[in-house]
Amino acid sequence: MVKESIINILIDEERCTGCILCKLWCSYIHHKIFNPLKANLEIKDRYGLAPKIIFLDTCIKCGQCVQHCLYGALRLKEEDN
Amino acid sequence: MELKGYTGNILNVNLTDNKITVRKQNVDDIKHFIGGLGINTKIAAELIKPNIDPLSPENYLIIGVGPLVGTITPGSSRTVGTSKFPATGAIAYSCGSMSFGFQLKNAGFDHVIISGKADKPVYLLILDNNIDLIDAKEIWGQDIVESTHFLQKKHNNCGVIAIGQAGENLVKSSLALIDRTSTFGRGGLGAVMGSKNLKAIAVKGTLGVSIANPKKFNELFSNLLERIKNYPQRESWHQLGMMRSLPVGMLLLDSGQKKKARQCNERFYLRKLKKRRIACPSCPMGDKDILQLQEGSNSGLLNYTSSIINPALMFTLEDLINFDEAIKGYDIVNRYGLDSLTITSLLKFCTILYEKGILTEENTGIEWKTDYNTLIKLIEIITYRKEFGNLLADGWKKLAEAYNSIENEMLTVKGLDIIFEPRILRLGTMEFEQVVNPKGAHVASGGSPTYIGAGSSIEKFNIHFSRMGIPKSAISRIFTPPLEEMVVNIGRLTRYSEDWYTVLTSVGLCARAQMNRFYGLESTTDFYNAITGYNMQPEDLRIAAERTWNLIKLLNMKEGFSRKDDKFPKEWFNPLKFGDKILKFQDFFGQTIITPEIANQLLDDYYDERGWDKITGIPTQAKIRELGLEKFQFINN
């Protein structure tokens, strides 16, 4: 199921591989360090059967993570039209 | 100076006296051996005494991750394990991926050196600076999936290297799994852990990894990411994973197993097997599978696989009828921590010996067939060392000693079963690598355009040669094979495949073709410099790799290996009946039959290209001096 998230970002958890490229980039771009614990989104159960992608309250909706998800689990809304 | 990319810390764990210490990396070692495989090898050379029993407390298990691990550099999640391996007696390495290396780096360590033997089963827990040996009574005796689940639940989704019952029972071909998915330690690393009473290593880090030159890194990274995004086969890799890589369905078809081939095609895989794709941290080309059987008596069974090729190769056992039998068998193998490739080869081989009357029901207790029941029986008796399984658990060498007439028929090198059969696949660098690799039949370190550019033309070869950093001066030698019609000299080329593999494995990058293809020696050096702040030249990395490989060779000379052990399996020179075809050992382009003389010439050429003595296989004095390895040289008395 594709869910709508924060403005402009669609979440498609079935396509998530748990690669955490999104989290690594978010932490790097906002905190200058590669540290998934500092990212503003969470991938719960990333190697489980049903991973969950959750944007945290700290997220500033910059959309950078989307550019780094190569699996289509995060997409910009325009891309779907 | 504060290191970047590297944590600069090496963790020492002595299991015998429960002592845990941390020491700093030596910057000289970094310059000479880079990291990961390179520094692991240097540590092994300093610590592992020659001729010890691999399953004794004197052996070491050295785990290392390269400087790129923990960053977003695509495919940088490699973990390397170095030890003396019980299946072969060689001092060697093995690699795995998933989240362990990433977590280790985040916990603040580049390497972990484990020595001694705990007095009761334990697991090693690393949570940043909090490092502890914890009683493993709840998981000792449990399989890898159960143990990993237990540890990840207890320790907040940590990265886990765990062994199963096979490792606990010191089966010489046992391995460990990382995060219950990635195989780690073909050749008996599982038994090494078992012999130390070490059930698992669990690690979780919170520290993060910072880099030296973000501006340069951003430029390199965004260019690379763009290339990966534009790679036309990316979608299909995401969809099919390793299914793309070896056409097992075609193999089955060619071998006359038509019905089975239908279960090994893409449609079947997508509709009936694949549940989800997962990827190692930082990997945009993920190829790991969560499989789930949709029907049959094992319907619902879930299996995490490092490569779909492994269960698919198990399916080539002639009397397995449905793919779900192979998946079920493979799942048990994984849980116990056996090696699916070795189990498959053993079952094939024992069945042949049974047909010849060498093995009988009386002397083994088994009516050998390649069917499901015999497969399960074999797995059980090896894992628990029951009856005839006790001999098989001691590996190919012991089997050959017990039945000395069979050695010539075994498809093994240095005590490890071959993975790629050149009579089917022809002689590329991966097939040749199985003969010369110091650890025994290993293929990954022989990756080259003979695979990456499958269906290759000479033009494609040249593109890959410059990508891998092969010196221009070597090209004409590589194109001078023993016979002109062979076009390429696989012996000479293999040397450079090994060097390239060693670069990737030392910095921490994945060597699988779909990831490896995006890197070259130059771009890898650029990433290395941007991350660490060093100013290395591509040639420095290549030489460090060469130094590492020569050191591995020297260590194994001390263990008694020499040219006599780089032996082509005799069987390769006999025709192979394959379905209704008779296959012969051919060169890469299928232009000529490889005879023992040509094979020997290729070995000579490989040693020559390496700067090793052709008669003994030992690195020459000149080579040792050139690489600064005098301290480790082998003196033959």
Ligand code: SF4
């Ligand atoms: S939108 Fe920006 S801040 Fe929010 S999770 Fe993505 S990268 Fe981080």
Ligand code: SF4
């Ligand atoms: S959302 Fe995309 S980038 Fe993030 S872990 Fe999932 S697949 Fe990877």
Ligand code: SF4
């Ligand atoms: S290609 Fe496979 S093994 Fe390599 S990093 Fe990606 S998921 Fe891991």
